[in-house]
Amino acid sequence: MAMQDKIKELLDRRVEARLGGGEKRIEKQHSQGKYTARERVAMLLDEGSFEEFGMFVTHRSTNFGMEKESYLSDGVVTGYGTIDGRLVYVFAQDFTVFGGSLSETNALKICNVLDLAMKMGAPVIGINDSGGARIQEGVNSLAGYASIFQRNILASGVVPQISVIFGPCAGGAVYSPALTDFIMMAKNSSYMFLTGPKVVKTVTGEDVTTESLGGAEVHSTRSGVAHFVAENEKEGLATIRRLLSYLPSNNMETAPEMPNNDPIERYDNKLNDIIPDNPNKPYDVKDVILGIVDNREFLEVAPAYAKNLVIGFARMGGMSVGVVANQPSYLAGVLDINASRKGARFVRFCDAFNIPLVTLVDVPGFLPGTGQEYGGIIVQGAKMLYAYGEATVPKVTVTLRKSYGGSHIVMSCKQLRGDINYAWPTAEIAVMGAEGAVEVLYSKEIKANADPEKQAEAYAEKKKEYNDLFCNPYNAAKYGYIDDVIEPRNTRYRVIKALQSLQTKRLENPPKKHDNLPL
Amino acid sequence: MKEYRIKVNGTSYHVVVEDVNGVSAVTDVTPTQAPITPPPAPEVVVAQPTAPTPPAASTGEGFAVKSPLPGTIFEMCVQVGQKVAVGQKLLVIDAMKMENNLVSEKAGTISSINVNKGDSVVEGDVLMVIDL
Numbered sequence A: 001m002a003m004q005d006k007i008k009e010l011l012d013r014r015v016e017a018r019l020g021g022g023e024k025r026i027e028k029q030h031s032q033g034k035y036t037a038r039e040r041v042a043m044l045l046d047e048g049s050f051e052e053f054g055m056f057v058t059h060r061s062t063n064f065g066m067e068k069e070s071y072l073s074d075g076v077v078t079g080y081g082t083i084d085g086r087l088v089y090v091f092a093q094d095f096t097v098f099g100g101s102l103s104e105t106n107a108l109k110i111c112n113v114l115d116l117a118m119k120m121g122a123p124v125i126g127i128n129d130s131g132g133a134r135i136q137e138g139v140n141s142l143a144g145y146a147s148i149f150q151r152n153i154l155a156s157g158v159v160p161q162i163s164v165i166f167g168p169c170a171g172g173a174v175y176s177p178a179l180t181d182f183i184m185m186a187k188n189s190s191y192m193f194l195t196g197p198k199v200v201k202t203v204t205g206e207d208v209t210t211e212s213l214g215g216a217e218v219h220s221t222r223s224g225v226a227h228f229v230a231e232n233e234k235e236g237l238a239t240i241r242r243l244l245s246y247l248p249s250n251n252m253e254t255a256p257e258m259p260n261n262d263p264i265e266r267y268d269n270k271l272n273d274i275i276p277d278n279p280n281k282p283y284d285v286k287d288v289i290l291g292i293v294d295n296r297e298f299l300e301v302a303p304a305y306a307k308n309l310v311i312g313f314a315r316m317g318g319m320s321v322g323v324v325a326n327q328p329s330y331l332a333g334v335l336d337i338n339a340s341r342k343g344a345r346f347v348r349f350c351d352a353f354n355i356p357l358v359t360l361v362d363v364p365g366f367l368p369g370t371g372q373e374y375g376g377i378i379v380q381g382a383k384m385l386y387a388y389g390e391a392t393v394p395k396v397t398v399t400l401r402k403s404y405g406g407s408h409i410v411m412s413c414k415q416l417r418g419d420i421n422y423a424w425p426t427a428e429i430a431v432m433g434a435e436g437a438v439e440v441l442y443s444k445e446i447k448a449n450a451d452p453e454k455q456a457e458a459y460a461e462k463k464k465e466y467n468d469l470f471c472n473p474y475n476a477a478k479y480g481y482i483d484d485v486i487e488p489r490n491t492r493y494r495v496i497k498a499l500q501s502l503q504t505k506r507l508e509n510p511p512k513k514h515d516n517l518p519l
Numbered sequence B: 001m002k003e004y005r006i007k008v009n010g011t012s013y014h015v016v017v018e019d020v021n022g023v024s025a026v027t028d029v030t031p032t033q034a035p036i037t038p039p040p041a042p043e044v045v046v047a048q049p050t051a052p053t054p055p056a057a058s059t060g061e062g063f064a065v066k067s068p069l070p071g072t073i074f075e076m077c078v079q080v081g082q083k084v085a086v087g088q089k090l091l092v093i094d095a096m097k098m099e100n101n102l103v104s105e106k107a108g109t110i111s112s113i114n115v116n117k118g119d120s121v122v123e124g125d126v127l128m129v130i131d132l
Helices: A003-018 A023-031 A037-044 A063-068 A104-120 A139-155 A171-179 A197-204 A210-214 A216-221 A233-245 A269-273 A285-292 A337-352 A370-374 A377-390 A405-410 A434-447 A452-470 A474-478 A488-501
Strands: A051-053 A076-083 A086-093 A124-128 A161-165 A168-170 A182-186 A191-193 A228-230 A298-301 A309-316 A319-326 A357-363 A395-404 A420-423 A428-430 B002-008 B011-020 B023-031 B062-066 B071-076 B089-095 B098-103 B108-113 B126-131
Touching (some): A037 A086, A051 A104, A139 A171, A191 A210, A197 A210, A216 A228, A228 A233, A233 A298, A269 A488, A285 A298, A309 A337, A337 A357, A357 A405, A428 A452, B089 B126
Parallel strands (some): A161 A182, A168 A191, A182 A228, A319 A357, A395 A420, A395 A428
Antiparallel strands (some): A051 A076, B011 B023, B062 B126
């Protein structure tokens, strides 16, 4: 064969590989509003930056007549490229080939990408669109999943791992995304569950659809499994690019600084009026976040789940920060099981990847009730406490208003190694609210007086005494638990200055095999 | 569709619960026997004997608005028969040192209200039902 023929053979093979499972199946994928694996990779990465591996890999199975049917690439597209010029590794399951099912060889391709990402210290993005294990391959397919999981586990906290679900992701397959840092789902075209509607029907008798069992809405509002939901695939991939801009490539680096034109000393005058005169009235804490971050840009994580705690990424003075804020306008901003889990995982992610934490506190306490106690709020709340106490990244805390009891401690207080703790003049920092405190301290004394009017008077007087003493930031500041009381409109400047001063922070936890946080 | 017999304040009720879009909604409550001596008021509001929830209207769909947290009803903002839109304030619950606005997740007509101003509620109590 002449050289020219050999080159033509290569090009022909490439064309064949790029067709995946064939034009018909590609058409079907498109007709469902879904892109093919290679189209998705192209949209995700910088234009023309994709370098593919293992294009000519085929499966090795001879069971059930499988030797008669095989496709180049074997149902997964793998390789590397860049996002905003930074190296990332990707794999994208190709639904047009055997329904994107996982084979021995296809798992090896994914493992190869994960190994390279670890060696190079670069993020991995996996685009999932797969019917599950390739049944014909039996236990080899299971071994493939396990090999991927093991790599996900070892890569956790070393390189950012992001899972994008753009189709089915069912059975054991869900555990790879679950082990990664962030999960993105597309509306109406993706679903995740361990056991599908048919199994659910036979076992529990419940009638459910794929959407109501494991659709994007369920996982972004009820289970908290999905961190981001996209209207469509294009928007989803754009969000992943945006997310990566806030993250370092690995745990030895810091996130890229992005200088911008938002002056650090910018006042936000509205913040001086944001806290209602009546301390029992809610306001939207997102207005505070947008008021202090660069250019009002905030990438909220899990916005529809546990809305009483707002988490997300932003920049302050060009530095990437993780923001954690209680949301008074939802469930009074209480800490409950879901909010604690949500917050704890976010804080640990930021700590693992050297992203400073900015905590905005307005928390009335932990949610009381049997539902919470039976659900283990003791252990769940401890996760958040643990996460903050363990974190060694710069931690700047601003108490906006309420900060009571156990929840005060949890929200990055001074003794949990909060580096710089500020408070607004509206801050109330105390063991409990005036109502409860007066009841405990004075109810006997007050009830000794039979006249109900006198009783009410005495209650009011004692409450005022308590509020005057504790419901302000100065009592905490007196003991040094608050470093300074700041004017709300100047919060941006003060927090950025604090973050700048903390850039050289060095703090290490004692050596250990690993911790034993209350899971 | 499931049927239960429950007892509140000594009155026995026959309750039919129908599953609507994964949300359990009480669709019919019928007292089966006259009240005997009223025991101390229960802490949990299960159903109002005086205002039994009517059967679901013609559409057959009802959305139960449940209390998201334990507290006291501070203010009622809607009435039975009133049309509500998504995001409209339904009531205010005083809980956790805060007046919490409970806004509607669904658009529809209020078909029943189970609580009054001043009532104590716990997490999960059905406060009102919206006909979709």
